[in-house]
Amino acid sequence: MFLRFFFLALLLSCSSDSISSQKNDKPKSIIFMIGDGMGLSQVSYFHLKSNSNQNFAKIKQIGFATTYSSDNLVTDSGASGTALATGEKTKNYAIGVDTLGNSLKTILEYFEEKKLPTGLVVTSSITHATPASFYAHELSRGSEEAIALQLSDKEIEVLVGGGEKFFTQRKDSLNLLEKMQQKGYGIFKTLAEAKGSTSQKVFVPLAADGLPKKNEGRGEILSEGTQLALEKLSKGSKGFFLMVEGSQIDWAGHGNDFVYLLAEMEDFNTAIGVAIDFVDKNPETLLVITGDHETGGLAITSGNHSTNEVNVKFVSTSHTGVLIPVYAYGKGAENFQGFYDNTDIFRKMLDLMGCF
Numbered sequence: 001m002f003l004r005f006f007f008l009a010l011l012l013s014c015s016s017d018s019i020s021s022q023k024n025d026k027p028k029s030i031i032f033m034i035g036d037g038m039g040l041s042q043v044s045y046f047h048l049k050s051n052s053n054q055n056f057a058k059i060k061q062i063g064f065a066t067t068y069s070s071d072n073l074v075t076d077s078g079a080s081g082t083a084l085a086t087g088e089k090t091k092n093y094a095i096g097v098d099t100l101g102n103s104l105k106t107i108l109e110y111f112e113e114k115k116l117p118t119g120l121v122v123t124s125s126i127t128h129a130t131p132a133s134f135y136a137h138e139l140s141r142g143s144e145e146a147i148a149l150q151l152s153d154k155e156i157e158v159l160v161g162g163g164e165k166f167f168t169q170r171k172d173s174l175n176l177l178e179k180m181q182q183k184g185y186g187i188f189k190t191l192a193e194a195k196g197s198t199s200q201k202v203f204v205p206l207a208a209d210g211l212p213k214k215n216e217g218r219g220e221i222l223s224e225g226t227q228l229a230l231e232k233l234s235k236g237s238k239g240f241f242l243m244v245e246g247s248q249i250d251w252a253g254h255g256n257d258f259v260y261l262l263a264e265m266e267d268f269n270t271a272i273g274v275a276i277d278f279v280d281k282n283p284e285t286l287l288v289i290t291g292d293h294e295t296g297g298l299a300i301t302s303g304n305h306s307t308n309e310v311n312v313k314f315v316s317t318s319h320t321g322v323l324i325p326v327y328a329y330g331k332g333a334e335n336f337q338g339f340y341d342n343t344d345i346f347r348k349m350l351d352l353m354g355c356f
């Protein structure tokens with residue numbers, strides 16, 4: 001109990017003073033990219049299959065993280081999203097709450113509290129487990145209408161993803177898009193329209209639920225959404241937090257569909273390229289890239305390196321418990337070397353921001 005109070009006191013010591021006093025080695029902004037279901041075998045498959053534009057390979061600071069949840073060796077995306085967003089282990093299916101259902105403060109909420117802008121760019125619904133873990137507090141990830149209601153009460157400056165139906169076709173008949181518009185959000189149907197707007201807050205709902213698969217015509221939404229968010233959030237800002245999710249790497253794994261998987265990995269790699277370019281031009285930025293767990297138990301079983309033939313097998317249609325790679329680039333990246341737990345990723349980020 002005493003330790004917990006001590007811990008909380010340390011958390012409360014987070015202030016902008018502590019950031020400015022250590023300006024030289026601390027990042028101003030964090031770009032956090034999560035490949036849902038992206039373990040080392042997904043990265044390996046992509047690496048062996050593709051010839052060029054290996055953005056993963058540009059990153060020198062690499063670690064490995066464990067992903068187990070509080071009640072299962074194999075996590076779901078709710079518990080792992082919560083671990084990454086709040087630094088606490090919780091039960092599978094929980095979102096931003098501890099095992100008893102108490103709300104946990106997320107890294108995004110720390111930034112919002114400091115009046116620094118934040119953003120979420122995903123290819124699932126914006127209310128899906130991974131993005132929801134950064135702003136919502138619910139015992140069950142399935143309550144996407146309740147999660148949408150919580151999102152509508154936040155002030156997250158850039159929102160790109162699917163899930164429009166959870167805002168407009170609700171059991172309680174509320175129209176949350178109208179509500180968000182009334183509190184100053186620009187709601188746009190395309191990234192181009194959002195790019196042209198001067199709204200301080202933008203929401204770009206691009207599908208009723210999840211977005212289309214990359215190999216079925218989604219286009220460059222993830223990388224263009226990342227670009228849009230970086231432009232909006234960095235404008236005159238003293239720092240920002242952006243989470244970008246390659247949401248459907250996981251769905252390809254559940255479907256044991258290696259064509260879909262490769263397309264999603266390529267898409268995530270392209271978005272990583274956008275983030276790396278931003279960090280190169282804005283060196284006070286930290287970029288962290290990881291997965292929340294592996295999906296499908298992907299194995300590379302045979303092939304030919306000179307022809308890029310790579311044969312794979314999945315041993316599962318669900319998640320597995322293997323270690324997940326963590327890549328870090330930019331200011332403070334060296335802190336992410338080594339072997340640690342997924343909850344430590346949150347602690348390292350918060351520590352670097354002078355909040356811990």
Ligand code: MG
Pocket residue numbers: 036077124128129130131245247250
């Ligand atoms: Mg996800």
Ligand code: ZN
Pocket residue numbers: 037077250251254295319
């Ligand atoms: Zn999954």
